[in-house]
Every structure is written in structure tokens, then in C-alpha cells.
Amino acid sequence: xxxxxxxxxxxxxxxxxxxxxxxxxxxxxxxxxxxxxxxxxxxxxxxxxxxxxxxxxxxxxxxxxxxxxxxxxxxxxxxxxxxxxxxxxxxxxxxxxxxxxxxxxxxxx
Amino acid sequence: xxxxxxxxxxxxxxxxxxxxxxxxxxxxxxxxxxxxxxxxxxxxxxxxxxxxxxxxxxxxxxxxxxxxxxxxxxxxxxxxxxxxxxxxxxxxxxxxxxxxxxxxxxxxx
DNA sequence: CTACTATATTACCATGCAGGAAATCAGCGA
DNA sequence: TCGCTGATTTCCTGCATGGTAATATAGTAG
Numbered sequence: 001x002x003x004x005x006x007x008x009x010x011x012x013x014x015x016x017x018x019x020x021x022x023x024x025x026x027x028x029x030x031x032x033x034x035x036x037x038x039x040x041x042x043x044x045x046x047x048x049x050x051x052x053x054x055x056x057x058x059x060x061x062x063x064x065x066x067x068x069x070x071x072x073x074x075x076x077x078x079x080x081x082x083x084x085x086x087x088x089x090x091x092x093x094x095x096x097x098x099x100x101x102x103x104x105x106x107x108x109x
Numbered sequence: 110x111x112x113x114x115x116x117x118x119x120x121x122x123x124x125x126x127x128x129x130x131x132x133x134x135x136x137x138x139x140x141x142x143x144x145x146x147x148x149x150x151x152x153x154x155x156x157x158x159x160x161x162x163x164x165x166x167x168x169x170x171x172x173x174x175x176x177x178x179x180x181x182x183x184x185x186x187x188x189x190x191x192x193x194x195x196x197x198x199x200x201x202x203x204x205x206x207x208x209x210x211x212x213x214x215x216x217x218x
Numbered sequence: 219c220t221a222c223t224a225t226a227t228t229a230c231c232a233t234g235c236a237g238g239a240a241a242t243c244a245g246c247g248a
Numbered sequence: 249t250c251g252c253t254g255a256t257t258t259c260c261t262g263c264a265t266g267g268t269a270a271t272a273t274a275g276t277a278g
Contacts, residue, residue, distance in 0.1 A: 003198055005139050007132070013200050014132040021127030022236080026119040039255060052237055054256055064207040073245055073254045083203050087196055089112055091125050094192050098173040131266080148225060161267055163226055182224045182275050220278085227272065234265085243256070248249100 019063045020084065024048055025056050028077075029084055032066065036078035128172045129193065133157055134165050137186075138193055141175065145187035 005013070019025065024046065031037060031045045039057065043050045057077055060066045067080040114122070128134065133155065140146060140154045148166065152159050166186055169175045176189040 003194075003201060005135075005197065007136065009201065010135040010139060011132050012204055013197050014130050014135050016130075016200050016204070017126050017135075017196075018130030021123055021125075021130040023116070023120050023123040024236080026114075026123050026126075027116065030114050030119060040253095049238060050255075051239080051257080055236085058256080064203075064210075070245095073252095075255065081203050081207075083199050085112075087126075087199055088114065088122050090192050090196055090199075091122050092112060092118065094173075094190050095121055095125070098190075101173075133266080149223095158268060159225075160227080160269080164266085167226080179225095179275095184225065221276100222278100223274100223276080225272100225274080227270100229268100229270080231267090232265100233267100234263105236263085237261090239258100239260085241256105241258075244254085246251105246253085248251085 016063065019059060019065065020087065022056070024052070025060060026088070028053065028056055028060065029065065029079065032077060032079045033085065036069065036076040038074040038076055040074070042077070125172065128168060128174065129196065131165070133161070134169060135197070137162065137165055137169065138174065138188065141186060141188045142194065145178065145185040147183040147185055149183070151186070 027046050028042055031042055037045070039050065039053055042057070043053050046053065057066065057068075061068060061077075065079070065081055065084060066077045069076045069078070129138075136155050137151055140151055146154070148159070148162055151166070152162050155162065157165075166175065166177075170177060170186075174188070174190055174193060175186045178185045178187070
């Protein structure tokens, strides 16, 4: 608790938040939740273009969120930092609390 | 644990990540850590322009991250969701682990 | 009323970036 | 070698958004 944040640290934290602030990247990470996947599999799962997925994976990799493993023609990606899902859970809790609050404010709850 | 994420949920989570993925907004939140502040105070603390801070505060407010209180000419903002700092702490831990890993890879550690 | 202050809003510019198409690279088999 | 496939990279376009200056709004004091 009570960790101190200087501007440089906040910049780094912001970068990571920004990386996670893209629906397609979250879908990719979510698809990797149960284990590693090839790029093609991720393309099929997400329905996005192959170049698009590749670029997102590159970004995720550069930011230490996924790891890669080459095997023949295929490249397998996997979650490098499971803490991501903890972040998502916290946000979901917060979102739910937010909705509950708004409903209470509106007198629905 | 093992919360399920559908696409709609991921979209909402991404929005929140995106809101937090801006250094200036993190600086604002960080400045609010010890208590409420007026817009002017935040302008002075962050060194940013007044319109800029106002817009960021508006966005933070719309997304349920800060609350406002009017008192005369001043508007006081405060943290609405302290979970934000938990998120930052998790990311910082992750960043530190990442750096440690890279140093080990380089044979420094 | 006017004048002043604190916020908010609008208009505009510049940058960043997601997405797609096409070219390129890499690895395998014939 | 050529051909095929998976993946990456490059180029381009359109949209979103951070920053700033100017304007507008709200609240206070005189």
C-alpha cells in the first residue's frame, strides 16, 4: 500500500494501461487464457484480420504481456503475465459497483 | 476467479483501461490520492493547462473514477474508486518483475 | 448593473493508432 | 530449385483524441 508514484513511473503504468485499453487485444489475451494459440487460431477466434492480429501480438510481446514459441511454420503465443486477469477482475468488480450505484441513485435498486 | 469474459464485457473493461492509459489522467488521480482538490490546484500540481485538466476531469467523472463537489466558485474532485491504485500497484509489480526478468536474461542479476 | 475569478465548453490542430491490402520473410515439402 | 503456408512488415486511410486558445458559463463581490 501507499506506494509512491513519480511521473516516470506513472508514464510506464500509463503505457501498460494503454496497451490493455484495446478491445481486440483483450480478446486476444482472453483467447490465450486456457493455453497457447497460434496466430491463425487467434485470427479465427477473434475474426480479425491476420495482419491486425500479428501487429497486436507484436505490441503485446514488446510490452511483456505474451510470450512466443516458434514451431515450424507456426508461432505459438501464450500469456506471460497472468496478472492481467486480476486487473480485469478488479475492473469488473468496479464496473458492477458502479452500475449498482447508478441504479440506487435512480431508485431502481 | 475464472470469471468469464464475453466481448461486451471486454469492451467495457477496455474503455476503463483506456481512460487510465493516459499519463496526465494518472497524475490527476495520483494528486487526488491524499484528498480532494480543486481544478485550480490540479492545474498547479500537474502543470497542465486549465482546459486540459477540465476535460480530463470530465472524462474521469463520466467514467466513475472521480466525484465532484461544488463549493462556491470552486469545484472539488476526489477519488471515487480507490481500486485504481490497486491496479497501479499490480502493474508496478508486473513491471518490476519484467525488469528483473530482462536483467536475468542479460546475465546481470 | 459591472468586474473579477473558477470551471466548463467549443473550435481547431497535430499526433497516434487500429484496420486493411499488398508485399515480404521464413519454414517445410516435392 | 519451385510452390505452399504461416507470419511479419510496409504502406495507406480514416478516426479518435490530447493539447491549446478562445469563448462561454457560473458564482461572488462591490
